[in-house]
Amino acid sequence: MKSFLLALACTTCVATAWPARADGDATARFHEIYTKEWAWRQAQLKGADDEDSHNKSLADHLPKVDAGIQAMRETYWADVLKQLDAVSPSQLQGDDPVNYAIYRNQIEVLLADERFHTWEMPFNSDTAFWTNLGFTARRTLRSEEDYRHYIRQLQDIPRYFDEQTANMRAGLARGFSVPRVTLTGRDQSIANVADAKGDDNLFYTPFRKMPSTIPADVQAQLRAQGRDAIRQSVIPAYAKLLDFIRNTYMKQARTTLAAEAMPDGKAFYQSQIRQFTTLDMTPDAIHALGLKEVARIRGEMDETIRDSGFNGSFPEFLHYLRTDPKFYPKTPDELLKDAAWIAKRVDGKIGNYIGRLPRDRFAIEPVSPDLAPFYTAGRGGPGVYLVNTYDLPSRPLYSLTALTLHESAPGHAFQMPLAAEHEGLPDFRRYTYISAYGEGWALYSERLGVEMDMYDTPYDRFGYLSYQMWRACRLVVDTGIHHKGWTREQAQAYMRDNTALSEHEIETEVDRYIAWPAQALSYYLGELAIVDARTKAEKALGARFDLRAFHDTVLSLGSVPLPVLPQEVDKFIAGGGKSPYAKQ
Known part of the structure; x- marks a missing residue:
């Protein structure tokens, strides 16, 4: 169960149109678009509460997720999509036609989530923003800076939870919520943090065993600051969230099950x-x-x-x-x-x-x-x-x-x-x-x-x-x-x-x-696409089909939309079924 997590952290960023290049170089324009947007996206993702974030360094804050930020996101990605519309994939060379298809799909997904206000339902029965924070608590912190950033994240939880709560209230008001029947017992993960005092709290986990490279007196100082942050910020924030989930959300959440029963439900489900x-x-x-x-x-x-x-x-x-x-x-x-x-x-x-x-x-x-x-x-x-x-x-x-x-x-x-x-x-x-x-x-x-x-x-x-x-x-x-x-x-x-x-x-x-x-x-559906692609390659290549080379080809793509896969397998067949790493 994985997904894009694209919470934004900068209220001053604005979408700007990139000037058209006089030389009409489609490749250069495409690279300019995705390079700028990706850097912007990662800057905003810094501090996100996602178990799959590839950011190795720990941010000193949690992302902003309020309605104003969401509106800015929508404007920004709508502008990026316009920039992509001005680039003709047929003019791209090498791997860039594939890159274009993959990148455009990403932007379309990001924009659709903004337009449907999916951020007003920031959890489900499997995954929640408050439990994802626990993955940060279980990370291995390696330096004094990591610990100081972690403490600042703990201090930022009240603000972050308030923004998430405001979003959930907006969702409740329009009937866009997690179905009530799936909520039974989901509050316990919040209570586990709200009720755990001192060193027994989940968020104290990184302080239990600290790197020997951090001097003992600094370790003691960091532990004291961590306890203070847990007592003054973490526990009150979780207690406040627990009250909202139990006494507001669980009582007002919709009683229907279908996505299509929500506002604009048919379009949302599609x-x-x-x-x-x-x-x-x-x-x-x-x-x-x-x-x-x-x-x-x-x-x-x-x-x-x-x-x-x-x-x-x-x-x-x-x-x-x-x-x-x-x-x-x-x-x-x-x-x-x-x-x-x-x-x-x-x-x-x-x-x-x-x-x-x-x-x-x-x-x-x-x-x-x-x-x-x-x-x-x-x-x-x-x-x-x-x-x-x-x-x-x-x-x-x-x-x-x-x-x-x-x-x-x-x-x-x-x-x-x-x-x-x-x-x-x-x-x-x-x-x-x-x-x-x-x-x-x-x-x-x-x-x-x-x-x-x-x-x-x-x-x-x-x-x-x-x-x-x-x-x-x-x-x-x-x-x-x-x-x-x-x-x-x-x-x-x-x-x-x-x-x-x-x-x-x-x-x-x-x-x-x-x-x-x-x-x-x-x-x-994903498995069927891979099986179909393999069957096609086996039939086309016959005795030349190399299973290791086929798997290398599929895995070398990164993560791609399913319509891209048969196109790449066609290239694999046309190239005689060689591994993409054969020349390396």
Whole structure:
């Protein structure tokens, strides 16, 4: 679950038109546009509360997110889009036609979010601005400057929360809010901070173990300042937010579920579909595709049940998987160690399937207790694979291989660092994340596990198929909820009848789809695009098809809209199926 986070921090920045170049050089004009905008965007992003921010240095503030800043953002990006309209992609050379398509998609998404005022709903059942701050608290701080900047961020939380609260009030006033049914228990993560005093507070975490390079007397001073900031700024701000969420937001949030039930809902849902899938598919077309894929995968699941030797119906097999203790870890360490073993097995195989491997390594860690109750089963990214050890009876081992392939290598903890390390790409391709591509690759990584012989038993293979079914079901459930008027219970029943997910996972996931329209569509549509591209390349190249070179080509793109992928694979075919790194 990744996204653009583009909170802005500068009230004095204004959009300015760049003068047209007399020489008519389209390439130079395009480079000038994206270089200026990207630098501006990163300056405004500094301090953002996002777990995926690539900024390595810690800002001394949190971003501004008030309505005035949002209006400035809209004006700025509308101006950038006008500048792009004046550039003809047909006049661009080399990689720039692709760069143009990718960059324009980014600007269109940013502008759509501004125009639909998505900042008035700054959280969902999965992710929230107040929990994302916790990722900063868990960062490794390495210098005295980092600690001083961190303390200033803590002191800035009251202002930041006030701006977010004002935005949420505006959303409530026009019926643009998280659905009330998904809010139960989401206030606990706020209460955990508001109620934790002194050194027990989450935000004291960086002070518990400080670098030895910082003198002892300075450490003592920083700890004292940190405690003061927590007591005077953090706890009061969280307490104030808690009162608002419990006594205002949870009581006034909308009782409808569908995105299309909100103001300008049909257009909003279609814009979210385009943002997360990068496609212009209609909800009805996506729903029909989902039903078709669910039926296809069900046939493979039935075959796997027969291979397991189980004598019984499909529902009986699901009941068996959900209730037999042998399929579940007994301790958090067992779950973590099994995940580590799977990841290490991938290390021994991956070089046969992908040529260029990332330098960055990743750790395997448990999800923090303050996030775990409503967090997904796992989450990966640069440097880390988080495994949720909360409620072990809902963490089946038969799904762990698919989960690990998706979230660690060769999925998120592999693809994202590889993009960042690709110095030949513009930064707007290295450090942004397009859900359809990133989640599509991660889901394709689960499929690749079949070829890598990672699924040792019929139960492991069924777990993989259940995960494929889960993502195909999302096409049906998301469009069912937001377009066809499905109820929460109807969506849960559909997931329960077709996947081997535990009841806890089903409830958590359905609430996520309700509160985060269209994000769930990106996974399966992205995987299908990669599978289709591979099939085309295999057919065209025949005996010359090199799987490692194909994967290098896909991964070398950074993060791209799905329509770009077949164009790049066509170039791969025309070039004889060589790896983009073949000459290096």
